[in-house]
Each structure stands twice: as structure tokens, then as C-alpha cells.
Amino acid sequence: MKTAPILPAVVDFSDASTPFSPTYGDYYHTPSGAIGQANHVFLGGNGLPGRWSGRTRFVVLETGFGLGHNFLATWAAWRADPAHCDHLIFISIDKHPLRREDLARAHAQSPEPELAQALLAEWPVLSPNLHTLDFEGGRVRLLLALGDVLAWLPALVAQVDAFYLDGFAPSKNPQMWEPEVFKQLNRLSAPGATAATWCLARRLHEGLAAVGFRVERVPGFARRREMTSAFFEPRFRPSPAPGRIAAAAGAREVLVVGAGLAGAACARALRRRGLSCTVLEAGSAPAGQASGNPGGLFHGTLHGDDGPHARFNRTAALATERELRRLAPSLPWLQWGLLRVERDELTDARLAPMQRLLAATGLPTDYVQALTADEASRHAGLPLAQPAWFFPGGGAVSPAALIAAWLAEAGVAPRTDAAVACLRRIDAGPAPRWQACDAQGRVLAEADAVVLAAGTANDRLSAPWLAGPAWPWLSQRGQLSVAAAGAASALPTRPVAGVGYALALPDGRLCFGASADAGDAEPALRMADQVQNLQRLGQLLPRLRLADHTPSDAADGGLLPLQGRVGWRSLVPDRLPIVGVLPSAVPTQRAEQARFWPRHPGLLICGGLASRGITWATLCGDLLAAQITGEPLPLESDLVDILDPARFGAKLQRRLC
Known part of the structure; x- marks a missing residue:
């Protein structure tokens, strides 16, 4: 799947009753009310809440998240229904998602203030990913796909019970209503799936009919006399892989x-x-x-082509950040913010290509930043010789x-x-x-x-x-080193990675390393690996000193009283x-x-x-x-x-x- 930088929505709030999109030249919802429209058109048009009654799981897919009113209305209906399904999963796609501050403005007078605040609190980094936002202890899930609908629909793996076909009018946003969209609805439909929209365009009805939906005109909302409901009744369904x-x-x-x-x-x-x-x-x-190491790092990555490895690592890092923020009150120790030092050069000349890479990916600063050596040093609390990537949502935690x-x-x-x-x-x-x-x-x-x-x-x-x-x-032996509390001249205030890593533990010890040796079964600590870890620490934090020794003289035979741990990674x-x-x-x-x-x-x-x-x-x-x-x-x-x-x-x- 090819990604592109996310361009946030521009919203004109000059008329609070009808927010307007200058990009598409259309309104986000009718003046009669977004929640009323959501309940009548999208929930009512799909037979909800009745259809989810007694179900283990019910899946909704929306083609345009917009201001989020349809999701909030569906969540509110689920909450209010004593016979609701066990799990509600709401998938929504948005090419131009709102910035957090615009989302707050859109729901400043929400009829569902508790739900709106919960959504605002979980609003993700605006990166081209499938963001998983959980509510109600995981019983309500929003899968928010940021990017183009024509790229995302073929990429989704789901069986959908109800489609909310929402988006700006076909004349304003024709891409949302192309034949490829309807083709993907056929692939994604669960048995008995339905679809609903306020739209009555001929291309919509013909597109739905061509992929196995029976289309009906039903009473509309407010000034619209009619709307569309559709029922999935295909003649043939291929078997899934x-x-x-x-x-x-x-x-x-x-x-x-x-x-x-x-x-x-x-x-x-x-x-x-x-x-x-x-x-x-x-x-x-x-x-x-x-997993028994005293501390471990977590952070994302970035690459110029934003290929599969980069996208997977970013999705995983963002999921971990959300999970650790949820668990933070129950964890005894958690550090936020991680620096990853550039290794190629020892001067700030490397910063320019870092900045160009960041501009090309379009990733937001709340995911990653390119820092000069001086800026990185201030974040680390210790002098660094090189520029560094800063991941605000990265950090360190006790694996145990x-x-x-x-x-x-x-x-x-x-x-x-x-x-x-x-x-x-x-x-x-x-x-x-x-x-x-x-x-x-x-x-x-x-x-x-x-x-x-x-x-x-x-x-x-x-x-x-x-x-x-x-x-x-591959079974990879790893040996880390641990210096006793007080042995280091100073401790980094945030974890630093690059050639190895360095991490200050909550008890004042310094954890650093680690070696990586495939096929090595030696369980005992090796002095050669301790020396290697010290040398890497010296490259990473050149001003840090341990007791009366430096990493360089350790290589000449000076041995620090270091502790350590050996473990094996599977890869x-x-x-x-x-x-x-x-x-x-x-x-x-x-x-x-x-x-x-x-x-x-x-x-x-x-x-x-x-x-x-x-x-x-x-x-x-x-x-x-x-x-x-x-x-x-x-x-x-x-x-x-x-x-x-x-x-x-x-x-x-x-x-x-």
C-alpha cells in the first residue's frame, strides 16, 4: 500500500451550525443537526440498533469520518441499548482528518460531551496508518484509517455488517463514489450486510446494484425527502483466502x-x-x-519510501504508546521520550538530510523530530556529539x-x-x-x-x-551491562539509542549495551562484551564517565566492577x-x-x-x-x-x- 503525507482538514467554523470545507466547497452536515442526521440516515438506514441485538460482534464501516458525529451517535446508541452486541467495531476512513484543536471545536457543544471528550483524549497522531482507538474497556473500537479511500478499502481485512456511505457530494468529491469503492464493498460485506446514505445519485444506485446490493429509496431526513438504503444479496461470493x-x-x-x-x-x-x-x-x-532485562526501549522508525517495514514499525510504536499511557498509573516506572542518535557523521552537517527525510515523509512532530546535537543534548541532560531523532511517544519501561x-x-x-x-x-x-x-x-x-x-x-x-x-x-545472545548507582558521573534524563543504548534505571543504576551474537550459547558474562558495551557507551555519550575509568582505558585492561545480564532473542x-x-x-x-x-x-x-x-x-x-x-x-x-x-x-x- 502506497502512503502519502496526511494533510489535515481545513474547516470553516464561522457558522457553528454548518461547518464548511473550503477544500471541497461543501458542508459537513445539514443545518438540521449532525446527530439527528446520523441517527436517521446511517443508524436507521442500516436497521440499527435492532440488528446488533444479541450479537457477539457488529462491524460498521464509514467512508468518511469527517467531524466524527456518526461514530459518536453509533457509540451513544450502543451505550443506550441494553441488548447491544458485546463488541462494536467502527472502521472509518479519512483523507483529511481534523487537527485535535479543530475536533475539540467541532464538539464544543456536543450532545454527547462524555463521549466527545473520550474521543478527543484518544485522537491519534495524524500519520498514514490504521489507528486503533479503544473505548469502554475495549468493547467499542474505532479503527481510523488515515489516507485515501481508494487506497484503504482494498487494504482492509474485515467482514462488515453495515456501511455508512458518507462524504461530500459526488459533484464535490467524485473519488468517494467511484466504481472501485463499490467493488470493495462487495469484498468486505458480511452475509446480510446493509448500506445507507443520504445520497440519491444515479451513479451510487448503479454502483451498488452492480456489486450485489438491492437498492431502495426510503424517507429522508429534514429537507431531504428521500435517502438510500441497500441490502447485500449477491448471486455469488468467492471463498476467502x-x-x-x-x-x-x-x-x-x-x-x-x-x-x-x-x-x-x-x-x-x-x-x-x-x-x-x-x-x-x-x-x-x-x-x-x-523480557527479564531491567529496562527496555520502545520507539518508532521512519524511512524515505515509507515501505512496509516503516509502516509496521510506526503502527506498532503508536499502539504501544497508547497502551502504555493507559497502563501508566499501574506501572512502577515509565520514561517518556527517546533519542536515537545519528551514526553517520559527528557534526551537525548530518541534520540537513534528516530534515529533508522528515519533510518527505510528512510525519508530524508529535511522532518524530529531527534535533541538532545541542537540542538533543538538552533533551538527554548530557552532551551529545551528533544530531538525533526524537520520538516523543517512545521511551523506556520495565519489561517484567x-x-x-x-x-x-x-x-x-x-x-x-x-x-x-x-x-x-x-x-x-x-x-x-x-x-x-x-x-x-x-x-x-x-x-x-x-x-x-x-x-x-x-x-x-x-x-x-x-x-x-x-x-x-536465529537465536541471538545479548549481554547488557549495568553500572551501580553513583558510578556514573551523570545519568541521561531520557533513554538514548544509536550504537547501543543507555538507560537510567529508577534506582540510579545505568543500564547500557547490548551485544548481539547469533548462535552463541554461552550463559556466563564475558568481559570482552562488557568492554565492547563500554566502548559503545563512550561513542553514544562521550562526556559520561564511570567511576575512575573511561571506556577507552577499559580496553587496555582497566576493568570496572560492572554487573550484567545475558539473554537470548529469537528472530x-x-x-x-x-x-x-x-x-x-x-x-x-x-x-x-x-x-x-x-x-x-x-x-x-x-x-x-x-x-x-x-x-x-x-x-x-x-x-x-x-x-x-x-x-x-x-x-x-x-x-x-x-x-x-x-x-x-x-x-x-x-x-x-
Whole structure:
């Protein structure tokens, strides 16, 4: 999916009753009232609230978010209905979203002030992403896709029950009403889907009819005598790709193997959807491997082409920022703001290309900023020699504390010292069940679905079930160093990364490093790695001194009394996690596309989080839970594909073609 910088909406509020868009030369809503129009046209035209009664989940897709009145009206109706669905998911697309201050102005006199304030508090960074905003403890979700409707509709993975066809008039904004839009409605429609709009244009009616909707004219709102309601009654529906089918629709119990960041994030996401979880941990406590470090970083990235890696990392970083702000009151320690030092040059001459890159991506300053060395030094509280990227929503947190918070929220006490040696599939009954067994063949737990989130053990547990080539797992040894409180001449006020990283812990210790050695199984601390970490610290923070030594004289034999920790990261060479349902066979057709590989029902993986576990875990856990239940995915289709467990087999097929 190709992205473009987001240009915020320009809104003329000179007449408060009818906000106007100078860009499109049209009004955002009728003078008779936005909420009244939303209730009559969009909810009433789609048979709501009655149609969601007794449902586990109901999905709405809106083609133009605008001022947000349709979302607020739908949320208010859901709240007021005692028979509402368990989960309301509202997907909305907007090419020109409002700035936060304009959104506040649009809802200054809202009839739903509590909901409007909640929306304002969660309003995202205006970047070209699918932003996931949760309300009501996750029971109401807004998936806000910022960008062009013609780019976003093909990228969504969802089954939609009701469409709100909103946007400026066809004569003002013809792109919103093109045939490609209607074609995508056909692809996205769930059985029994409906659509509604105030629009009566001939091109609309013909477009809907061409893709399987029966179109009716019904009484309109206010001055409009009629409006459009449509009902999805196609003659034929193609089968979805195996990689787009719910992995365990109807599952009630899920077994999670591993109690690190990946496992805890999955347990938290599954519990929010009403599923019960059993978590098995091979070690004596959660957070036993890399998740056991005293502190860990989280932050986004940027690249000039804004390709899949950049978009995935940004979506993940923004999801993590929202999650940590939500959890902040329950976390003992959380630092906000992260500096990533440029490595190429030691002067501010590097700042100009950084600024050009930032201008090309159009990313807002509340996501990333390009700072001079002096500006970066003020943020760090220590002198830096190079320019740096500043990520206001990045920072540092205790991985163990985050894991504990997620497990507590999921209501799960992991079963420790429960090493899983193998999995068994039990096919008796209408759907398969899965068992986890120990080395003696005894059943440790059984569930409708199982999630492999066991770090370096994922390779062994997944291999017997994997179709296609073996995954190219790497086990990477990492050694970090920790200087005692008072040993450092000063501590950074924010985490600093670049060649290694440096992080001040809340007890006054300095954590820095870390080494990265693939295929190294040495569990003991190595002095050579401590020296390497000291040298990198000297490059990162050249004025910082530890006790009576400098990193350079440590290389000559001066040894600081450093502590440290060794752990192993699990990763694959393309530097992306593996998230999704395991492939069960090589397809006979379209094998070069991962989504068409057949799957093992109920067998999933969330692994390969490498050194980005904190940044990736929230989004990966949410994606996996959505894949189990079949709800709309929180990532666009091409990003789901680059994380797919079948991607390695698909790549091999492309090379063979």
C-alpha cells in the first residue's frame, strides 16, 4: 500500500451550525443537526440498533469520518441499548482528518460531551496508518484509517455488517463514489450486510446494484425527502483466502505457551475478547529470557519510501504508546521520550538530510523530530556529539512490570516450570482441540486453540506442524551491562539509542549495551562484551564517565566492577515478527502468496520479536487475537502478509517460478 503525507482538514467554523470545507466547497452536515442526521440516515438506514441485538460482534464501516458525529451517535446508541452486541467495531476512513484543536471545536457543544471528550483524549497522531482507538474497556473500537479511500478499502481485512456511505457530494468529491469503492464493498460485506446514505445519485444506485446490493429509496431526513438504503444479496461470493479465515471462530479457551512479552500481550488481547487463557511457562517465573532485562526501549522508525517495514514499525510504536499511557498509573516506572542518535557523521552537517527525510515523509512532530546535537543534548541532560531523532511517544519501561500488568489484566497466573515438549491435535468433535504435553507425554493443558509465544522454543514446537521450508530462526545472545548507582558521573534524563543504548534505571543504576551474537550459547558474562558495551557507551555519550575509568582505558585492561545480564532473542533474517496461523500444506495454486496457504485450525504463533519486544508486542498480540476470532484486523492487508508464518514458503515459491 502506497502512503502519502496526511494533510489535515481545513474547516470553516464561522457558522457553528454548518461547518464548511473550503477544500471541497461543501458542508459537513445539514443545518438540521449532525446527530439527528446520523441517527436517521446511517443508524436507521442500516436497521440499527435492532440488528446488533444479541450479537457477539457488529462491524460498521464509514467512508468518511469527517467531524466524527456518526461514530459518536453509533457509540451513544450502543451505550443506550441494553441488548447491544458485546463488541462494536467502527472502521472509518479519512483523507483529511481534523487537527485535535479543530475536533475539540467541532464538539464544543456536543450532545454527547462524555463521549466527545473520550474521543478527543484518544485522537491519534495524524500519520498514514490504521489507528486503533479503544473505548469502554475495549468493547467499542474505532479503527481510523488515515489516507485515501481508494487506497484503504482494498487494504482492509474485515467482514462488515453495515456501511455508512458518507462524504461530500459526488459533484464535490467524485473519488468517494467511484466504481472501485463499490467493488470493495462487495469484498468486505458480511452475509446480510446493509448500506445507507443520504445520497440519491444515479451513479451510487448503479454502483451498488452492480456489486450485489438491492437498492431502495426510503424517507429522508429534514429537507431531504428521500435517502438510500441497500441490502447485500449477491448471486455469488468467492471463498476467502485461507489466511483470512478465523483461526478458531467460536473458541472459548486458548492455551498460550510462554509468559514473556509476546505471551502476556496475547493473553491480555484474548481476555479483552472474552476468551479464557491458560499460560504455560517453562521457567520458574514470567519474563525469563530477554523480557527479564531491567529496562527496555520502545520507539518508532521512519524511512524515505515509507515501505512496509516503516509502516509496521510506526503502527506498532503508536499502539504501544497508547497502551502504555493507559497502563501508566499501574506501572512502577515509565520514561517518556527517546533519542536515537545519528551514526553517520559527528557534526551537525548530518541534520540537513534528516530534515529533508522528515519533510518527505510528512510525519508530524508529535511522532518524530529531527534535533541538532545541542537540542538533543538538552533533551538527554548530557552532551551529545551528533544530531538525533526524537520520538516523543517512545521511551523506556520495565519489561517484567509490563508483563505483570498484562497478566493481571488477563486474570492469569501462569503455570511455571511447565516446559512444553510437544503439541497434540485431537480431532474428535465438531472442531479440533489442542493439547500441550511435557517430555514424559503427560498432558499439561488442553484448549480450543494454542498460541506459540515461547521465544527460542518456538522453533522446536512448530517444526512438526510446519508445511513448506523450515523457518530461518536465529537465536541471538545479548549481554547488557549495568553500572551501580553513583558510578556514573551523570545519568541521561531520557533513554538514548544509536550504537547501543543507555538507560537510567529508577534506582540510579545505568543500564547500557547490548551485544548481539547469533548462535552463541554461552550463559556466563564475558568481559570482552562488557568492554565492547563500554566502548559503545563512550561513542553514544562521550562526556559520561564511570567511576575512575573511561571506556577507552577499559580496553587496555582497566576493568570496572560492572554487573550484567545475558539473554537470548529469537528472530528471523527479515527482521520482522512471525504472527498468524501455521500453514498446514503447500497450495496447488497461488502458492507465491502467503494468504493462500492452507492452515492448521487453532494453531498460531507470535514470535520473532527480537530486540523490539516492547514495541511490537501490543500490536502483535492484538493482531493474533483478531485472527483467532475473525474480527477486523488492526493492520492493512500487505502488512499482515509480511508477518504471515507462510511467508517463507511463499518467497521460495516466487523464486522457483
